[in-house]
Amino acid sequence: MKLDRIKLRELRRTKGILSEKFADLVGISKGYISRIENGKDTPSQALLIRMAEALDVEPSAICMDPPAGFDSLKVSVDIIWPKLPKHAQAAVYAYMERLLVQAEKEKAEAERDSGAHKANESGTTR
Numbered sequence: 001m002k003l004d005r006i007k008l009r010e011l012r013r014t015k016g017i018l019s020e021k022f023a024d025l026v027g028i029s030k031g032y033i034s035r036i037e038n039g040k041d042t043p044s045q046a047l048l049i050r051m052a053e054a055l056d057v058e059p060s061a062i063c064m065d066p067p068a069g070f071d072s073l074k075v076s077v078d079i080i081w082p083k084l085p086k087h088a089q090a091a092v093y094a095y096m097e098r099l100l101v102q103a104e105k106e107k108a109e110a111e112r113d114s115g116a117h118k119a120n121e122s123g124t125t126r
Contacts, residue, residue: 001063008062025054
């Protein structure tokens with residue numbers, strides 16, 4: 001399982017847990033929480049599980065990996081979406097937009113890194 005740092009931060013904030021309190025609940029420093037949420041550090045699987053427990057969610061709720069029954073999840077979302085209040089729908093849209101921006105940045109970085117790697121292999125610089 002790979003941590004989704006945006007999900008982690010959003011869940012923590014949605015539950016009204018400040019980073020200091022979250023660090024205490026998980027048993028690590030506030031600085032380490034900050035490094036994890038900013039993508040500068042990666043938690044162990046054991047720590048990921050402790051973070052999920054502190055948020056009272058399943059570990060999959062803070063992970064990037066899609067659930068095993070992804071198709072059934074889509075059906076569930078199709079059923080649940082119309083029942084969500086408008087403010088919740090807006091929050092979901094905002095979260096999805098952030099995910100898309102993050103994915104685009106990661107893709108651009110990967111392409112840039114790939115181009116730099118190819119240039120180094122051919123002996124040219126960019």
